[in-house]
Amino acid sequence: GQNIDQPTEMTATEGAIVQINCTYQTSGFNGLFWYQQHAGEAPTFLSYNVLDGLEEKGRFSSFLSRSKGYSYLLLKELQMKDSASYLCAVRDRGGGNNRKLIWGLGTSLAVNP
Amino acid sequence: EPEVTQTPSHQVTQMGQEVILRCVPISNHLYFYWYRQILGQKVEFLVSFYNNEISEKSEIFDDQFSVERPDGSNFTLKIRSTKLEDSAMYFCASSGQGRGNEQFFGPGTRLTVL
Numbered sequence: 001g002q003n004i005d006q007p008t009e010m011t012a013t014e015g016a017i018v019q020i021n022c023t024y025q026t027s028g029f030n031g032l033f034w035y036q037q038h039a040g041e042a043p044t045f046l047s048y049n050v051l052d053g054l055e056e057k058g059r060f061s062s063f064l065s066r067s068k069g070y071s072y073l074l075l076k077e078l079q080m081k082d083s084a085s086y087l088c089a090v091r092d093r094g095g096g097n098n099r100k101l102i103w104g105l106g107t108s109l110a111v112n113p
Numbered sequence: 114e115p116e117v118t119q120t121p122s123h124q125v126t127q128m129g130q131e132v133i134l135r136c137v138p139i140s141n142h143l144y145f146y147w148y149r150q151i152l153g154q155k156v157e158f159l160v161s162f163y164n165n166e167i168s169e170k171s172e173i174f175d176d177q178f179s180v181e182r183p184d185g186s187n188f189t190l191k192i193r194s195t196k197l198e199d200s201a202m203y204f205c206a207s208s209g210q211g212r213g214n215e216q217f218f219g220p221g222t223r224l225t226v227l
Contacts, residue, residue: 042221
C-alpha cells in the first residue's frame, strides 16, 4: 500500500526553528517533495530530495533518508506568513511517463507572535 | 514568472449536470495533471497526461471523467453527470524536464455540486 504520515498540527513561535517530519511507505520511489499550502490556495513547491542528505534553500531545508523512508522539512527564522499547511509528497516510480505524486494529509503549522 | 491558470475559480452545478474545468499549463511544460482535494482531506491524484494521451489514472478517474488537450494551450477535465461527492477543489498542474520535474499548480477550481 501507499502511506505517507505527517503530524497533523504543530505550533511554533515567530523567529524560532521548526522541524516537520514525514515518513513514507510506497511501492516505488522517485523523489520526495515538500509543498506549502495556505488555506483555500494551491500547493506551492518548496523543495525536492531524491538522494539522501540535506537540501538547503534559504530559510527552508529538507532532509531525506531513503533507507528509513523518512524526510523532514526545517523552517528557520519563522515568520507569521509561514503559518500554512506543509504537504509531503512522494513521486511514484512507474513505467513510461508516470510521475504522479502521492500526498500526505499535511501538517498545519501555526506561527505565534 | 510563468504560471498555471485555471477557470473558472468557482463552479456551482446541479447534480447530474456536466462540467468542464479548464486549465492553461505553463507553455513549455510537457506533463499535465489533475488532482482534487476534498475539504479537509489530502490531495488525490486523478490523471496524468503526456504526448496527447493519458499516462496514468487513479481509481477515482472512472468513466465519469475525461481529459482533453483541444489545442496547444488548454487542458480540460470533463466530469459527466456530477454527483454530490464530486464537490472538491480541482487542481491542474504541469511539469517540465528540469532536475526535480516539480509540478506547478494552478489556483484551483472549487466545484460545488448541489
